[in-house]
Amino acid sequence: xxxxxxxxxxxxxxxxxxxFGATGDLARRKLFPALYSLYKEGKxxxxxxxxxxxxxPRSNEQFRSDLYESINEFCRYKADDxxxxxxxxxxxxxxxxxxxxxxxxxxxxxxxxxxEERFDIPGNRLFYLALAPSLFGPVSFNLRDGxxxxxKGWHRxxxxxxxxxxxxxxxxxxxxxxxxxxxxxxxxxxxxLGKEMVQNIEVIRFANGFFEPLWNNNHIANVQITLSxxxxxEERGGYYDKSGALRDMGQNHMLQMLxxxxxxxxxxxxxxxxxxxKVKVLRSLRGYSSSExxxxxxxxxxxxxxQVGEKELPGYRQEDSVDEQSTTETYFAAKVFVDNxxxxxxxxxxxxxxxxxxxxxxxxxxxxxxAQNVLFAQRQKLAPNLLVIRVNPMEGIYIKxxxxxxxxxxxxxxxxxxxxxxxxxxxxxxxxxxxxIHDAARGDSTYFTxxxxxSHAWAFVDGIAKAWQEDSSDLxxxxxxxxxxxxxxxxxxxxxxxxxxxxxxxxxxxxWITNSGI
Numbered sequence: 001x002x003x004x005x006x007x008x009x010x011x012x013x014x015x016x017x018x019x020f021g022a023t024g025d026l027a028r029r030k031l032f033p034a035l036y037s038l039y040k041e042g043k044x045x046x047x048x049x050x051x052x053x054x055x056x057p058r059s060n061e062q063f064r065s066d067l068y069e070s071i072n073e074f075c076r077y078k079a080d081d082x083x084x085x086x087x088x089x090x091x092x093x094x095x096x097x098x099x100x101x102x103x104x105x106x107x108x109x110x111x112x113x114x115x116e117e118r119f120d121i122p123g124n125r126l127f128y129l130a131l132a133p134s135l136f137g138p139v140s141f142n143l144r145d146g147x148x149x150x151x152k153g154w155h156r157x158x159x160x161x162x163x164x165x166x167x168x169x170x171x172x173x174x175x176x177x178x179x180x181x182x183x184x185x186x187x188x189x190x191x192x193l194g195k196e197m198v199q200n201i202e203v204i205r206f207a208n209g210f211f212e213p214l215w216n217n218n219h220i221a222n223v224q225i226t227l228s229x230x231x232x233x234e235e236r237g238g239y240y241d242k243s244g245a246l247r248d249m250g251q252n253h254m255l256q257m258l259x260x261x262x263x264x265x266x267x268x269x270x271x272x273x274x275x276x277x278k279v280k281v282l283r284s285l286r287g288y289s290s291s292e293x294x295x296x297x298x299x300x301x302x303x304x305x306x307q308v309g310e311k312e313l314p315g316y317r318q319e320d321s322v323d324e325q326s327t328t329e330t331y332f333a334a335k336v337f338v339d340n341x342x343x344x345x346x347x348x349x350x351x352x353x354x355x356x357x358x359x360x361x362x363x364x365x366x367x368x369x370x371a372q373n374v375l376f377a378q379r380q381k382l383a384p385n386l387l388v389i390r391v392n393p394m395e396g397i398y399i400k401x402x403x404x405x406x407x408x409x410x411x412x413x414x415x416x417x418x419x420x421x422x423x424x425x426x427x428x429x430x431x432x433x434x435x436x437i438h439d440a441a442r443g444d445s446t447y448f449t450x451x452x453x454x455s456h457a458w459a460f461v462d463g464i465a466k467a468w469q470e471d472s473s474d475l476x477x478x479x480x481x482x483x484x485x486x487x488x489x490x491x492x493x494x495x496x497x498x499x500x501x502x503x504x505x506x507x508x509x510x511x512w513i514t515n516s517g518i
Contacts (some may be wrong), residue, residue: 014047020128022052034433037217049115052094063094072350105146123153137176167458195449197391224364228356237321249352271446281458286337294467301331303355306480313480327472333488355480360503361391396420
């Protein structure tokens with residue numbers, strides 16, 4: 001059967017996909033729906049098979065039933081075409097596997113050879129480890145010792161964050177993986193790099209002549225990156241209390257978005273060239289190591305009980321599996337400097353936290369204001385120009401400029417021109433996991449993190465974490481449902497700036513011109 005798409009399809013090469021942790025939440029919510037979307041859009045070769053792997057017993061029929069429910073609940077396409085669904089589902093099989101038993105991997109290899117013959121797959125194998133990081137090494141060794149890497153095709157390992165707990169643990173983990181896989185065969189997923197508007201940052205910067213010439217310390221006053229969550233730690237209290245916001249979000253998502261904003265134009269649009277430029281940014285980060293430096297430039301907070309609407313929310317220390325005396329941060333904000341020629345002196349303000357008022361991810365680039373006492377600035381204070389890149393949940397960009405207020409005598413007011421990508425594409429916007437699985441199958445590592453990116457990011461974060469460990473007295477508290485500790489406001493106040501509203505919560509007296517209204 002030829003499955004159709006009305007989209008431009010770039011089909012991946014045939015392969016067997018191994019989903020370790022196939023009965024887990026990530027597989028159900030993200031991986032199964034991603035594979036179905038790729039298949040429906042013609043981006044997944046007909047020469048493929050998927051082997052679900054986990055400890056618990058499952059028949060192939062039970063596994064496919066779980067797959068069907070997952071797609072109908074979480075996928076942007078429904079499994080409502082019976083012929084298409086049956087053609088898709090026949091490629092899925094399940095095997096119960098003890099990942100510590102190498103004999104099980106030998107049985108898996110036998111099954112794999114049968115699938116490769118059945119679906120005419122040329123020995124290409126992609127291993128997706130939706131497992132705890134402590135299992136990455138043992139699984140890799142058993143893949144090797146169980147004969148799973150003895151084919152003529154390619155072999156790729158896809159692993160989820162967290163990649164270690166700090167730099168030493170990340171180095172140890174990387175050394176284990178390198179005993180089995182080459183660096184170019186390891187695909188470290190940061191799903192934020194698969195988001196449409198994060199990838200669009202490159203295009204906005206390098207494909208528009210009125211941005212790139214201004215993208216430097218001569219014209220930009222500061223950059224603000226916000227990643228806010230409304231949820232608490234939920235059922236992840238045990239994990240989160242050992243991690244915290246800095247390690248859970250800062251070391252990966254926040255720094256990755258910063259590198260996309262700050263990187264130099266790559267010499268070519270090749271994966272390695274782009275990642276080379278990102279590494280240069282991480283090398284240029286000004287490190288904070290002493291308690292005094294960290295206290296001056298980084299704020300950490302923890303949410304207490306609060307109320308949102310009629311709902312009472314517990315404090316972090318009241319959450320399940322959280323220490324009643326915990327000093328783990330659920331929020332952090334930092335002033336970061338990229339000490340290179342382009343960005344010298346420009347502060348990058350980053351913040352992330354749980355139990356904040358809205359769920360959003362945005363980048364705000366604030367341009368320097370016009371000189372005071374010149375032309376229109378003589379008569380009133382002019383608002384700075386802004387470029388806002390909305391990453392999640394709404395996708396799009398808007399630009400704030402100054403314009404004459406209609407009917408006035410040269411009175412100036414802010415005007416925001418908005419492009420809402422989500423409004424145009426809606427639910428059919430490809431999700432991050434679709435894009436990243438497709439890239440991994442094609443061998444495109446552009447939006448995966450390389451080891452040197454991981455190591456430099458950990459080195460930066462470890463300096464802050466060490467200072468916090470030595471002195472926990474600077475932990476601030478904020479009510480659930482608020483925008484975090486007051487110290488985070490002062491962090492910008494001290495420099496003459498303020499956090500810009502996010503998620504469309506713009507300031508008063510701004511006229512909006514949207515793409516949907518033109």
